[in-house]
Amino acid sequence: MILASEIEREPEGALTTHAAPVVFIVDDDVSVRESLQALVHYAGLTAETYASARDFLRRPRAIVPNCLVLDVRLPDIDGLELQSHIASQRKEMPIIFITGYGDVPMTVQAMKAGAVEFLTKPFDDEILLGAIRSAIERSRAALSEAARMKVLEGRYASLSRREREVMALVVSGLLNKQWALSWVSAKSR
Template identity: 45%
Template sequence: MTEAESPFPSSATEQPIVLVVEDDSSIRGALRRLFGTVGQQVQTYGSAAELLQSELPDAPRCLVLDIRLPGRSGLDLQAELARNGTQIPIIFMTGHGDIPMAVQAMKAGASDFLTKPFRDQDMLDAVAAALELDRARRTQSKALDRLRVRFASLTARERDVMMLATDGLMNKQIAWELGVSEMTVKMHRGHVMRKMDARSIAELVRMADSLKVRGSDPSPLQT
């Protein structure tokens, strides 16, 4: 069973939440109280297995993780989350003898690590930075999802025109490449700009870069 002061908000919420994995119940309680002083939602777990068996909240989140745990270690959990494709900033808590392990964790993408005993403000600052990082990731992910939906609305010919236009070809060159009239290219290009909601060719180029469709197979919907 996990410990929490209140249940998770609904999955659609944007209320940030701090997840804590620590086998020492006194430390779990102290962290829950610390985060509560700044109004942060908290969910605590006694082991890596408990977290892996739980549904993580669909909200800005970060993980405060002890590097030494019974069963799966903090490093094992970090690796497992990466294999599962779970993106979450991780702040490791380490003992003085765990610095080499902490360096390994940072190389594997950890957001920060704090050596026990740490100052409360250092932990609050690390969590605030990690939550902001996750907010930015979620914003980027949602924007990319919207781009993919727009791109999916293009016809095959419109995708061809978009790829060639964002590679720098002029309408006449695109017409030659596709074996169609320049007027047809202009029509398709107008459809592309409207469907992609692009205000300029420069903006369309940025969209194509985000979708990874410039000069490559125009099928980014499963990436």
């Protein structure tokens, strides 16, 4: 039997939510990358920088709290395309867009697709750092939830066919007597 207290706590070996967070920065302008990296380091966080979306995509997936500070206009794959890819592959990675050439439709598209923030250059450092901290907390929560789900899936997979049938009746909200009668009558058919 799975206890609620076991589900709520973080599973053993899942240290990823306590690992040092990483801020990924993708911008084709070297001066922007360097200044953002310095700002992130000044805030006590680790930053990794990439000049293009393709460079970033070559990096193995980070299973630590993280976020992506992403320029909209990039030379190879634009930021909105990269966002679409990340949304399907890396759900634990919130995105903060930065751009010097933003417009309302672009902003709406990014936000509807799940961006945490959309900032126009030049932007206030504290606003960016606040967005980064918020994004990292979202990532931490998503990683923690994924770890809990993995534990539950493993436990479910360990159940026998009969135990799964009984569990389905129990979680349907029936009283013990009701699901027992339902299960027995189904077996007698």
